[in-house]
Amino acid sequence: MMSNEMGFASFRSQMKLSKEEICREIFLHNSDSIKIRKEGVAVRNLSRILDAALKLCNSKGFSSMSLRDLSRESGLSMGAMYSYFRSKEDLLxxxxxxxxxxxxxxxxxxxxxxxxxxxxxxxxxxxxxxxxxxxxxxxxxxxxxxxxxxxxxxxxxxxxxxxxxxxxxxxxxxxxxxxxxxxxxxxxxxxxxxxxxxxxxxxxxxxxxxxxxxxxxxxxxxxxxxxxxxxxxxx
Amino acid sequence: MMSNEMGFASFRSQMKLSKEEICREIFLHNSDSIKIRKEGVAVRNLSRILDAALKLCNSKGFSSMSLRDLSRESGLSMGAMYSYFRSKEDLLxxxxxxxxxxxxxxxxxxxxxxxxxxxxxxxxxxxxxxxxxxxxxxxxxxxxxxxxxxxxxxxxxxxxxxxxxxxxxxxxxxxxxxxxxxxxxxxxxxxxxxxxxxxxxxxxxxxxxxxxxxxxxxxxxxxxxxxxxxxxxxx
DNA sequence: TTTTTTAGAACGAGCGTTCGCTTTTTTATT
DNA sequence: AATAAAAAAGCGAACGCTCGTTCTAAAAAA
Incomplete structure (x- = not known):
C-alpha cells in the first residue's frame, strides 16, 4: 500500500529499546534514588526489579502489589530493593x-x-x-x-x-x-x-x-x- | 447532518437511568448481599454508598479506597455499610x-x-x-x-x-x-x-x-x- | 415488645519502611 | 600472590500503622 516507513524490526534496533539499555538510562537518571554505585550490579538488579514490578502491576495493579510480592518475584530481599528506590511511590x-x-x-x-x-x-x-x-x-x-x-x-x-x-x-x-x-x-x-x-x-x-x-x-x-x-x- | 437519531435528553428520560431507578434495581437484584428489608431505606442508603464509592474509586482507584474512606464519605458507619454488601469485593x-x-x-x-x-x-x-x-x-x-x-x-x-x-x-x-x-x-x-x-x-x-x-x-x-x-x- | 437498622470499638493480618548485621566485593599493602 | 582493611551490597526480623471484617450493644421503627 505505502512505502517510506520502516519495518518493526529496524525500528526496534534503531531506537535502542533493549531492556539493558533502558535500565542503564534509569540508573543514570536516578542517582538520587539509587544507592548502588556500580553500574553492572545496578543494571542487573534493576532489570529484575522492573520485570517483576511490571508483571505484578499489570496483572493486579500497582496499589495491590505489595513489596513482599515484589521481593518474591524479583528474588531480592526487602532491604536490597530499598537500595534501588526510595519508596514504593518512587519506583512508580x-x-x-x-x-x-x-x-x-x-x-x-x-x-x-x-x-x-x-x-x-x-x-x-x-x-x-x-x-x-x-x-x-x-x-x-x-x-x-x-x-x-x-x-x-x-x-x-x-x-x-x-x-x-x-x-x-x-x-x-x-x-x-x-x-x-x-x-x-x-x-x-x-x-x-x-x-x-x-x-x-x-x-x-x-x-x-x-x-x-x-x-x-x-x-x-x-x-x-x-x-x-x-x-x-x-x- | 443526519436525522433518525434521538437527542440526548430524550434518551436519558426513555432509558430510566436515574440514580434512584438504578439503586432500586441493585436492591432487587442483590437480596443475597443486602440485609436491609425496606426498599425505601435501602435505596436511600445505597445511593449514598454508591455515590461515595464511585467518587472515591474514580479519583484514587478501588484498591486504594479504604472502607473508612467510604464510611466518612457516605456518612454511614462501618457496621451499617456492611448491611449493604458482604465485602468490599462484593460492592465492586x-x-x-x-x-x-x-x-x-x-x-x-x-x-x-x-x-x-x-x-x-x-x-x-x-x-x-x-x-x-x-x-x-x-x-x-x-x-x-x-x-x-x-x-x-x-x-x-x-x-x-x-x-x-x-x-x-x-x-x-x-x-x-x-x-x-x-x-x-x-x-x-x-x-x-x-x-x-x-x-x-x-x-x-x-x-x-x-x-x-x-x-x-x-x-x-x-x-x-x-x-x-x-x-x-x-x- | 419485637424487629430492623446503626454504631463504633476490637481483632488479626498484612502493609511500607527501617535498621543492625552479615556477606561479598574492592582496594591497599606486603 | 596473599592478605588485611575498607567499602558496597544484601538480608530479614521488627516496628508502627492501617486495612477489611466482625460483633455486641444501642437506637429507631414497626
Whole structure:
C-alpha cells in the first residue's frame, strides 16, 4: 500500500529499546534514588526489579502489589530493593518517567526534518504503535496508574498525553491548510487517533488472541484514517 | 447532518437511568448481599454508598479506597455499610454488574427491529455514547478495575466487552455484504470503533475542559467513521 | 415488645519502611 | 600472590500503622 516507513524490526534496533539499555538510562537518571554505585550490579538488579514490578502491576495493579510480592518475584530481599528506590511511590515514578522520556525521544526522532504532513502523520502513528509494542507493560502501567501519581508526576503525565495529541493536531492542521486533508475538527480528530493508538497497548490480550501483528494494525489504522481525511484529489 | 437519531435528553428520560431507578434495581437484584428489608431505606442508603464509592474509586482507584474512606464519605458507619454488601469485593461486583446490565439493555433496546446496517450502526454508537455519558463513573470504574474482579466476574466483564464489539462487527459485516460499506477488516474496524467509544468516558476530563458535548462528539464520530467506510454510491 | 437498622470499638493480618548485621566485593599493602 | 582493611551490597526480623471484617450493644421503627 505505502512505502517510506520502516519495518518493526529496524525500528526496534534503531531506537535502542533493549531492556539493558533502558535500565542503564534509569540508573543514570536516578542517582538520587539509587544507592548502588556500580553500574553492572545496578543494571542487573534493576532489570529484575522492573520485570517483576511490571508483571505484578499489570496483572493486579500497582496499589495491590505489595513489596513482599515484589521481593518474591524479583528474588531480592526487602532491604536490597530499598537500595534501588526510595519508596514504593518512587519506583512508580521512575518507571513512568522512563516511559515518558522514551515516547518523547522516539516521536522527536521520527519526525525531525519531515515536512510533508501525510508522511509525518504516518510516521507518528507508526512510531507510537511500534514503541508501545516494544514497551507494552510500560505504556499500560503509565496509563492505568496515572491516578496514583503524586501531584507533580500526575501533571507531567497529563502534559505528555497532551503533547502527543498536540503533535497529531498540528500535523492535521498543516495538512488541512495545504489542502491535503479534508476540513474537519482537527482537535477531535487528534483525540480519536490517539485513542486508537492507545487501544493497541491497552487491549493487547485481544489482538494477541487474534494473532494480529503490530504491522497489520498499523497498516489498517493508516488506511482507515487516510480514507477518511484525505481529499479526493488522488486515486 | 443526519436525522433518525434521538437527542440526548430524550434518551436519558426513555432509558430510566436515574440514580434512584438504578439503586432500586441493585436492591432487587442483590437480596443475597443486602440485609436491609425496606426498599425505601435501602435505596436511600445505597445511593449514598454508591455515590461515595464511585467518587472515591474514580479519583484514587478501588484498591486504594479504604472502607473508612467510604464510611466518612457516605456518612454511614462501618457496621451499617456492611448491611449493604458482604465485602468490599462484593460492592465492586454489584456496581460492575449493574453497569453491564444497563449496557446490554440499552443496546438491545435501540437496535431491536432495525434492519438497515447504517442506521443500526448509528444507533449503537450513539446509544453507547449516551449511556456512558449518563453513567460515566460506572463505565470508568468497570474499565479501570477489571483486573481486580474475581475470576467469574472478570470473565463476564470480558464477555460484555466482546459482546459490544461483536455487535459492531456483525453490523459492519452485514453492511459490507449488502454493498453499503467498503470491504475492509470488519473485526479491526469494530475494535477501533469501540476504542473511540471508550475514549468518551475514559478521557472525560479532556472533553469537559474543551467544552465538548456528547452530541458533538457523537456527530463527529459518525461522520468520521462513515466517511471512511461508506461506498461512494452516494453524495 | 419485637424487629430492623446503626454504631463504633476490637481483632488479626498484612502493609511500607527501617535498621543492625552479615556477606561479598574492592582496594591497599606486603 | 596473599592478605588485611575498607567499602558496597544484601538480608530479614521488627516496628508502627492501617486495612477489611466482625460483633455486641444501642437506637429507631414497626
Amino acid at each position: 515514578r521512575m518507571i513512568q518517567a522512563q516511559g515518558r522520556s522514551v515516547v518523547l525521544r522516539v516521536l522527536g526522532r521520527v519526525t525531525e526534518g519531515i515536512d510533508d504532513p501525510l508522511l509525518k502523520l504516518r510516521r507518528v502513528i507508526q512510531a507510537h504503535l511500534y514503541a508501545s509494542e516494544v514497551l507494552q507493560p510500560w505504556f499500560y502501567l503509565s496509563y492505568m496508574e496515572t491516578r496514583n501519581f503524586p501531584r507533580d508526576e500526575y501533571k507531567k503525565s497529563i502534559e505528555a498525553e497532551l503533547f502527543t495529541e498536540n503533535m497529531l493536531i498540528e500535523i492535521i492542521d498543516s495538512g488541512q491548510k495545504r489542502g491535503l486533508f479534508k476540513s474537519m475538527d482537527a482537535v477531535l480528530l487528534g483525540a480519536v487517533i490517539k485513542s486508537m493508538l492507545q487501544d493497541w497497548y491497552l487491549k493487547r490480550w485481544k489482538y494477541y488472541k487474534r494473532k494480529m501483528s503490530v504491522e497489520q494494525y498499523s497498516e489498517f489504522l493508516l488506511n482507515f484514517i487516510e480514507s477518511s481525511i484525505l481529499c479526493d484529489t488522488r486515486v | 461486583r454489584m456496581i460492575q454488574a449493574q453497569g453491564r446490565s444497563v449496557v446490554l439493555r440499552v443496546l438491545g433496546r435501540v437496535t431491536e427491529g432495525i434492519d438497515d446496517p447504517l442506521l443500526k450502526l448509528r444507533r449503537v454508537i450513539q446509544a453507547h455514547l449516551y449511556a456512558s455519558e449518563v453513567l460515566q463513573p460506572w463505565f470508568y470504574l468497570s474499565y479501570m478495575e477489571t483486573r481486580n474482579f474475581p475470576r467469574d466476574e472478570y470473565k463476564k466483564s470480558i464477555e460484555a466487552e466482546l459482546f459490544t464489539e461483536n455487535m459492531l462487527i456483525e453490523i459492519i459485516d452485514s453492511g459490507q455484504k449488502r454493498g453499503l460499506f467498503k470491504s475492509m477488516d470488519a473485526v479491526l474496524l469494530g475494535a477501533v470503533i469501540k476504542s473511540m467509544l471508550q475514549d468518551w468516558y475514559l478521557k472525560r476530563w479532556k472533553y469537559y475542559k474543551r467544552k465538548m458535548s456528547v452530541e458533538q462528539y457523537s456527530e463527529f464520530l459518525l461522520n468520521f467513521i462513515e466517511s471512511s467506510i461508506l461506498c461512494d454510491t452516494r453524495v
